[in-house]
Amino acid sequence: MTPPAPRRFAAHRAVPGGTAVAYETVAAALAAADPGDTVLLAPGVHRERLRLDRDVTLRAATGPQAPAAPSNPQAPTAPADPADPDGGVSGVVLTAPGTRTGTDAEPDAPVLEVAPGVRAALDGITVRGTAGDRPAVVLSGGACTWTGGGVTGGRLDVLGDATATLRGLTLRGAHLAGVLLRTTGTVRLDDCLLDGITGTGLVAGGDTALEVTGTTVRAVTGSALRIRERARLTLRGSLVEAPGRSGLLVEDEAAVDAADSRLRDCGTEAVRVLGSSPLPPDEDRDRHENGDENRHENGNGNGDRDRDREAEPGRDGGVRLSGCELTGAGADAVGVTGAGGVELRDCALRDCGGSGVAVGGTARVRLAGVRIVRTGGTALAVRDAAVLEAADTDVRDAGANGVLAADEAAARLTGCSVTGTRYSAVHAGGGATVVADGLRVARSPEHGVHAVASASLELTDARITGCGMSGLDLAGGARARVAGLDVARCHQGVTVSGPQGEAELTDCRVSDVERAAVVLGPGTVRLAGARLLRAGTAALVVGEDARPVVADVDVRDPAGSGIVVAAGSRPRLRDVRVTAAGKNGLVVEPGGGGAFEDVDIAAPGYPAVHVGAGAAPVLRRVRVRDAEEDLSADPEAAPVTEDCVSLRVANAVWPQPGGGTPHDGAGDAGDADGSDSSDGSDGGDTGDGGDSGDEAESLESLLAELDRLIGLEGVKHDVASLVKLMRMVQRREAAGLAAPPLSRHLVFAGNPGTGKTTVARLYGRILTAVGLLERGHLVEADRSALVGEYVGHTGPKTQRVFQEAMGGVLFIDEAYSLAPAGGGGGNDFAQEAIATLVKLMEDHRDSVVVIVAGYPNEMEHFIDSNPGLASRFNRTLLFEDYSTPELVRIVEQHASAHEYNLTDDARGMLHGYFEHMPRDGRFGNGRSARQVFQAMTERQAYRVAEIELPTQDDLVTLCALDVPELDVPAEPAPPGRAGSPAALTTAAGGTAG
Numbered sequence: 001m002t003p004p005a006p007r008r009f010a011a012h013r014a015v016p017g018g019t020a021v022a023y024e025t026v027a028a029a030l031a032a033a034d035p036g037d038t039v040l041l042a043p044g045v046h047r048e049r050l051r052l053d054r055d056v057t058l059r060a061a062t063g064p065q066a067p068a069a070p071s072n073p074q075a076p077t078a079p080a081d082p083a084d085p086d087g088g089v090s091g092v093v094l095t096a097p098g099t100r101t102g103t104d105a106e107p108d109a110p111v112l113e114v115a116p117g118v119r120a121a122l123d124g125i126t127v128r129g130t131a132g133d134r135p136a137v138v139l140s141g142g143a144c145t146w147t148g149g150g151v152t153g154g155r156l157d158v159l160g161d162a163t164a165t166l167r168g169l170t171l172r173g174a175h176l177a178g179v180l181l182r183t184t185g186t187v188r189l190d191d192c193l194l195d196g197i198t199g200t201g202l203v204a205g206g207d208t209a210l211e212v213t214g215t216t217v218r219a220v221t222g223s224a225l226r227i228r229e230r231a232r233l234t235l236r237g238s239l240v241e242a243p244g245r246s247g248l249l250v251e252d253e254a255a256v257d258a259a260d261s262r263l264r265d266c267g268t269e270a271v272r273v274l275g276s277s278p279l280p281p282d283e284d285r286d287r288h289e290n291g292d293e294n295r296h297e298n299g300n301g302n303g304d305r306d307r308d309r310e311a312e313p314g315r316d317g318g319v320r321l322s323g324c325e326l327t328g329a330g331a332d333a334v335g336v337t338g339a340g341g342v343e344l345r346d347c348a349l350r351d352c353g354g355s356g357v358a359v360g361g362t363a364r365v366r367l368a369g370v371r372i373v374r375t376g377g378t379a380l381a382v383r384d385a386a387v388l389e390a391a392d393t394d395v396r397d398a399g400a401n402g403v404l405a406a407d408e409a410a411a412r413l414t415g416c417s418v419t420g421t422r423y424s425a426v427h428a429g430g431g432a433t434v435v436a437d438g439l440r441v442a443r444s445p446e447h448g449v450h451a452v453a454s455a456s457l458e459l460t461d462a463r464i465t466g467c468g469m470s471g472l473d474l475a476g477g478a479r480a481r482v483a484g485l486d487v488a489r490c491h492q493g494v495t496v497s498g499p500q501g502e503a504e505l506t507d508c509r510v511s512d513v514e515r516a517a518v519v520l521g522p523g524t525v526r527l528a529g530a531r532l533l534r535a536g537t538a539a540l541v542v543g544e545d546a547r548p549v550v551a552d553v554d555v556r557d558p559a560g561s562g563i564v565v566a567a568g569s570r571p572r573l574r575d576v577r578v579t580a581a582g583k584n585g586l587v588v589e590p591g592g593g594g595a596f597e598d599v600d601i602a603a604p605g606y607p608a609v610h611v612g613a614g615a616a617p618v619l620r621r622v623r624v625r626d627a628e629e630d631l632s633a634d635p636e637a638a639p640v641t642e643d644c645v646s647l648r649v650a651n652a653v654w655p656q657p658g659g660g661t662p663h664d665g666a667g668d669a670g671d672a673d674g675s676d677s678s679d680g681s682d683g684g685d686t687g688d689g690g691d692s693g694d695e696a697e698s699l700e701s702l703l704a705e706l707d708r709l710i711g712l713e714g715v716k717h718d719v720a721s722l723v724k725l726m727r728m729v730q731r732r733e734a735a736g737l738a739a740p741p742l743s744r745h746l747v748f749a750g751n752p753g754t755g756k757t758t759v760a761r762l763y764g765r766i767l768t769a770v771g772l773l774e775r776g777h778l779v780e781a782d783r784s785a786l787v788g789e790y791v792g793h794t795g796p797k798t799q800r801v802f803q804e805a806m807g808g809v810l811f812i813d814e815a816y817s818l819a820p821a822g823g824g825g826g827n828d829f830a831q832e833a834i835a836t837l838v839k840l841m842e843d844h845r846d847s848v849v850v851i852v853a854g855y856p857n858e859m860e861h862f863i864d865s866n867p868g869l870a871s872r873f874n875r876t877l878l879f880e881d882y883s884t885p886e887l888v889r890i891v892e893q894h895a896s897a898h899e900y901n902l903t904d905d906a907r908g909m910l911h912g913y914f915e916h917m918p919r920d921g922r923f924g925n926g927r928s929a930r931q932v933f934q935a936m937t938e939r940q941a942y943r944v945a946e947i948e949l950p951t952q953d954d955l956v957t958l959c960a961l962d963v964p965e966l967d968v969p970a971e972p973a974p975p976g977r978a979g980s981p982a983a984l985t986t987a988a989g990g991t992a993g
Contacts, residue, residue, distance in 0.1 A: 013040045013061060026050055026058070026094070041125065045093045049106065053115045060092040060124030060149070092149070095128040108134055116141025116160055123147050129154015132175035132198065139164050143185075150193075151178075158183050158208075165190070172196040178220070181231070182206040189215045197221070201243065204231040204254075212238055223249040224266075227256055230277075235261050246272040247326070248319075250340065253277045256319040263326045269335040270326035270352070271342075273363070277317030279341035282366055282389070321347050329353060333375070336363040336386070344370050352376060356395070359386040359409070367393045375399050379418070382409040382432075390416050398422065402441070405432035405455070412436075419443055425467070428455035428478070442466050448490065451478035452498075460484055461796070470495040471510070477501050484800060488512055493535070497521040497543070505530070507804060516541045517558070520548040520571070528552050529804055538564040538587075539578070542571045542594070551575050552777065558582060562601065565617070567591035574598050575777065581605060585624070588615040590634070597621055607632035608649075611639045619644055623657070630654050657701050699723070699769040706762050710893065710926075711886040712755055718877050719763065726770050744772065745841065745872050747863060748853035750879025753925030756853045757811060759877075764809035767849060774807035774847070781810060783817040786833040794829045798836040802848065810850045816858035819865035831866075838868035882925050887914040890929040891936075895958060900937070905960040913963055936962040 012029040013022040023029040026046050029039040035054045040061040052058075096111050111127050114120045119142055126149040129136025136154025139162040150170035156179045158164050163185035169192045171178045178197040181187050181204040191214040194201045200222040204210045208231040217224040221244040227233045228251040235258035240247040247263035250256055250273045263270040318341035326333045326349045333349040336342050337360045346369040349356045356372035356379040359365045365382075367390040372379045379398040382388040383406045391414040395402045402418030402425040405411040410433040417440035418425040424447040428434040432455045439462040441448040448464035448471040451457040457474070461484040464471040471487030474480050477500035485508040487493045493510035494517070496503045501523040508530045510517040517532035519541045525548035532539040532555045539558040542548060546569040555562040555578040562578030565571060565588045574597040578585040585601030588594070590612035597620040601608040607629035611617060613636040624630040625647040631654065633639055646652040703723070706716055722744075729742050744767065748756040761778045768776030781801045788794035802810060812818075818830040841850055852859065852873065859876070863869050882890065888910045895902055902910075913932070917923065924931070939962040944950050 012037060013042065030054075030056060041092045041094075043091055045095060047095055047097045049096055049109060049111055050094065051113045051115060052118050052120045055119040057121040057123065058125055059121075091126060092124055093126050093128055096130045107131065110135045110138040110157075111154070112136070113138045113140060114142055114144050114162070116162075118142040119144075121145045121147075122149065125149040127151050127154070129174070132173055135180070136174075139183075155180055157181075158185075158187050161185050163187065166192055168192065170195065175199055177201070177203045179203065180205075181208040181210060183208050185209070186211065189213070191215065193218075194224075195219055200224075200226050200249075202226065203228070204233060205229040206231060208232070210234070212236070214238060216241065218242055220244065223247070223272075224263075225249065226251070227254040228252050229254060231255075233257070235259070237261060239264070240270075241265060243267060246270070247329075248272070250274065250276050250319050254319075255317045256321075257316065258320065258324055259322040261321075261324050263324070263329075265328040266330060268329070268331040269333070269354075270329040270349075271319070271321070271334045272332075273319050273334075273336040273338075273340035273342055275338040276319050276340040276342070279318030279320075279343055279364060279366065280316040282343075317341065318343060321345070323347065325350075327351055332356070332358045332377075333372070334358070334365075336365055337361040338363060340364075342366070344368070346370070348373070350374055355379065355381045356398070357381070357388070358383075359388050360384045361386060363387075365389070367391065369393070371396075373397060378402070378404045378423075379421075380404070380411070381406075382411050383407050384409060386410075388412070390414070392416065394419075396420055401425065401427045402444075403427070403434070404429075405434050406430045407432060410434075413439055416440070417442075421445075424448070424450040424469075424473075425464075426450065427452075428457055429453050430455065432456070434458070437461060439463075441471075444468065447471070447473040448487070449473070450475075451480055452476045453478065455479075457481070461800075462486070463488075465489050467491065471513070474498055474501055474503050478503075480504070483507050485509070486511075487517075491515060492519065493517040493532070495519045495521075496523065496525050496548075498523050501525075507800060509533070510535070517555075519543060520546050520550075522546050525549070530554070531556075533557060535559065538562070538583075539581070540564070542566060542569045542592075544568045546571060548572070553577070554579075554775070556580060561585070561587045561606075562604070563587065565589060565592040565594055565615075570594045571596075576600070577602075577775065579603060584608065584610045584632075585627075586610070586622075588612060588617045588637075588639075590614050593617050595620070599623070600625075602626050608646075609639075611637040613637060616640070618642070622654075623647070624649055624652075624654065699766065702762060702766045702769055706759070706766075709755060709758065710889050711882050712759070712879065715755075715759055715877050715879060718875075719759070719766070722875075723766060723770065726767075726772060730771070743872060743874055745850045745875075746852075747859055747873050747876040748851055748879060749856040749859045749876050750853075751855065751881055751923070751925060753923075753927035754879035754881065755926060756879055757813070759879075760809055760811045760851050760853070763851070764849065767809075772846075773809075773849065777805075777808035779805040779808060779810050780813065782813050783830065783833075786812070786818070786837070787829045789829075791829075794832040795836050798833045799840065802837070802840045802844075805848050805850075806844065807847060808849070810848055812850065812852045814854050815852035816854045816862040819862050834866050834869065838866065838872065841872055881919065881923075882929070884911055884914045887925075887929045890926055891933045894930060894933040898937070899956060900940075900958050901956050903957060903959045906936075906958050906963060909960040909963040913966055916966055932964065935964040939964065 012033050025048055027048055033039055033056055038057040038059055040059055042061050094111055107130050127136050132153055134154055135157040136151050137156045139158045141160040141162045144164045147167045152173045155174045155177055158181045161184045165188045167190045172195040174197050176199040178194050179202040184207045186209040188211045194217040197220040201217040201220040201224045203226045205228045211234045213236045216239045218241040223246040224240040224243040226249040230253050232255045238261045240263040242265045244267040246268050247266040247270045252275050255277045320343040322345045324347045329352040332354040333352040334357045340363040343366040349372045351374045353376040355377045356375045359382040362385050364387045370393045372395045374397045376399045378400040379395040379402050381404045385408045387410045389412045393416045395418045397420040399422050401423045402421045405428045407430045413436040415438040419442045421444045425441040425444040426449040428451040430453050435458040437460045441464040443466045445468040447469045448467040450473045452475045454477045457480040459482040463486040465488045467490040470492040471490040472494045474496045476498045478498050479502045481504045483506045487510045489512050492515045493513045499522040503525045505527045506529050511533040514536040516537050517535040517539045521543040522545050528551045530553045535558040537560040539555040540563045542565045544566045548571050550573040553576045557580045559582045561584040562581040563586045567589050569592055571594040577600040579602045581604045584606045585604040585608040588611045592615045595618045599622045601624045603626040608624040608627045609631045611633040613634040616638040618640045620642040622644040627649045629651045630646040630649045644654040645657045646654040764776040764778050767773040785801050786798045788797050818834055863873050892902055936958050940958055944954050
């Protein structure tokens with residue numbers, strides 16, 4: 001049996017008025033058409049309403065001849081209507097009957113409808129509606145492909161479950177809306193034009209999936225695109241120009257995915273989001289925080305997700321714009337309220353009348369690689385309980401603030417810059433939270449970063465320049481944690497003035513400001529690791545009634561005083577260096593006070609320290625050099641000085657280092673105790689070789705301090721040998737001879753509590769005295785201070801710690817943890833820390849000394865783990881455990897420092913105690929001795945409390961009863977054996993009885 005031949009689809013021709021070979025009406029041609037046939041429409045106006053109820057193609061005919069005979073050759077004929085008398089539109093126009101005469105019987109009915117379930121194709125057909133606010137075309141269901149032509153004078157509706165593909169259409173002249181989509185299907189607009197619409201250009205609602213490519217929407221009086229309910233829009237390569245209201249309006253639970261599109265000259269917001277579906281997780285940030293940055297597009301990670309996204313446009317929720325330009329908006333470029341979620345990547349926002357991005361309600365907005373230029377208001381504004389996250393975003397020329405966070409909002413800024421604002425560059429108020437990492441601020445007439453009220457601020461690695469007020473200003477009850485801040489060329493550096501606030505400032509650098517570098521007011525304030533350079537007035541000002549804690553601050557070249565302490569303030573300062581102050585190094589104004597420990601003041605213009613009337617500061621270990629006068633105090637001042645010294649001071653109150661008496665600059669320093677006469681120095685300027693005599697004297701005092709340490713004989717010998725070697729190298733260099741290779745970096749190998757940190761601190765001071773280090777301070781670090789938690793974090797952390805140690809000693813305790821003997825066990829970030837450290841040691845070989853410390857065996861493995869380490873650490877100092885007599889001496893030293901006396905019985909008991917103390921992993925050497933001393937003082941206090949009238953001797957005497965029992969199992973031994981734990985306990989008990 002022969003199968004039937006495939007059916008050939010027929011073509012039917014419709015000519016207005018009919019011909020011998022054509023139908024009089026399109027409806028007649030459609031009635032004769034079978035499913036799949038084509039109806040050709042002759043050019044002209046066809047005045048009839050059509051409902052397509054079968055699969056058919058309507059196509060504009062290109063010539064007068066019909067391609068096939070009509071199915072009904074007897075069809076009546078009528079005069080042709082080849083032109084459009086209403087508008088002169090050429091081509092094929094389909095419009096309702098009676099539009100010319102006003103006798104349309106169904107004015108509300110569409111001109112063209114596609115029935116549900118029908119697959120229809122339209123080619124070159126223009127449909128003219130009867131009224132602009134009514135539908136001209138309704139696609140009630142099925143699938144429709146429409147190429148060329150368009151809709152005028154009415155709306156295009158896509159409803160039900162219809163799908164539609166519209167290519168090259170022009171839709172204009174509608175009222176209220178040009179296109180209404182409310183379908184469960186997909187609607188595609190390719191290279192279309194929506195123009196001259198009174199109202200909204202396009203409205204998509206329901207569950208519509210809308211894809212718009214290469215399309216222009218212009219000259220609409222309302223919003224250009226309105227996406228609402230659960231609709232999804234995918235926008236590619238399109239243009240929205242000069243709508244009367246928003247360029248893109250998103251509501252309810254809608255979603256938008258827009259890329260490479262432009263929204264220009266919108267009457268209000270370019271993008272307005274009143275609500276949306278939730279944003280998907282920030283995969284880039286999740287990978288960054290989880291350290292999973294090895295999944296690239298060419299692997300099995302993010303690339304798969306990107307391909308899925310391309311295959312399913314609009315699949316993800318929220319409003320996402322990528323590579324888009326939003327320019328000339330009359331209000332905010334992007335305005336988000338309600339529960340909307342918005343993401344902008346690599347977008348440009350320019351010349352808007354309001355904010356660049358304004359976020360409110362509970363909305364969440366993410367920005368990455370966004371550029372915001374010339375805003376009429378604040379560039380980035382977040383209010384209410386909204387959240388804004390911005391990465392690598394550049395703000396320029398904002399009409400108000402660069403970033404504003406208010407109410408209970410939160411802003412997280414990573415790698416962002418703000419340049420040229422009318423108000424403060426970053427402002428946090430209310431109860432807002434701002435977290436900024438890598439922020440760059442420049443050219444603000446007000447503050448660089450300003451936090452007030454009860455705002456919370458976390459600032460890391462920020463640089464602020466060119467501000468008319470303070471670089472950083474904290475007021476009210478603001479709470480701030482700041483690390484790695486660099487402020488330059490501002491009116492003032494850092495100001496903390498909130499009485500209820502809290503501020504923790506670490507690793508800050510302030511340079512070249514017009515007035516004070518740092519001003520600290522009342523509140524809880526900590527400042528550590530700061531460099532204050534070339535302040536226009538005082539470098540550090542402590543305001544009235546302030547109680548800040550300040551440590552490790554380097555002040556250089558202020559035009560005014562180095563440190564000024566106002567009345568009523570009680571700061572605690574330690575490890576502070578003031579060099580070349582234009583006025584005093586330290587000023588404590590009348591009524592001021594506080595504690596100042598380990599302060600170095602060099603070359604001040606006025607007396608190094610000035611204390612006003614009624615002021616009572618405590619000055620411990622203040623060192624003054626190269627000054628006319630060390631201490632100037634009002635007769636009514638009451639400063640307390642402890643271990644303060646002066647060097648090369650013309651009118652000195654304090655003695656010289658090493659115990660010498662003050663001198664008046666006449667060259668009589670050699671009369672002190674004869675200790676410095678051996679090298680021929682007379683204490684004055686030799687004029688040849690600088691101040692080598694003073695260095696030797698200072699060096700001798702430091703070596704004497706080292707020698708006074710208990711035990712460590714091998715370490716003392718090694719350090720003394722190193723000093724001799726270094727001085728010999730200096731002499732060879734001074735003589736023009738080649739210097740032998742010399743590595744100043746050291747390995748300290750030993751168990752805990754053997755004095756490694758103490759010797760490291762002394763070693764830095766010794767190198768400074770020799771002239772090989774500028775400052776000699778000690779920066780302590782461990783694995784947690786060097787190794788980051790994700791890719792890209794370790795290098796900057798290691799560099800920041802190394803920078804803190806510039807001019808001094810970087811002491812890395814438990815360094816072996818950077819290269820564990822077992823290997824593996826986690827990421828390789830520690831290896832990155834080692835590589836960074838090795839490179840920095842090479843780049844700054846003359847500026848920093850690195851000491852790595854830890855257990856002997858582990859340190860040997862650590863040095864062998866990296867060739868760069870082995871070549872730079874070629875000298876190891878072994879810190880042996882303290883012997884029993886040395887541990888007893890350490891306890892005696894603690895007792896003497898705290899005004900206690902040990903009895904001979906107590907010494908004997910201590911000897912037995914330490915002799916039998918297990919030397920296992922819990923043994924802490926000097927730390928154990930200190931703990932024993934503390935236990936003795938507690939036991940003594942309990943014992944003396946039982947005495948009704950204790951004597952002076954009772955209060956200061958530590959006896960055998962005060963030695964704690966040794967908490968170890970007793971070993972079998974003959975009864976009463978001397979020195980056994982049982983004997984110790986028995987002795988204590990027997991004495992008590």
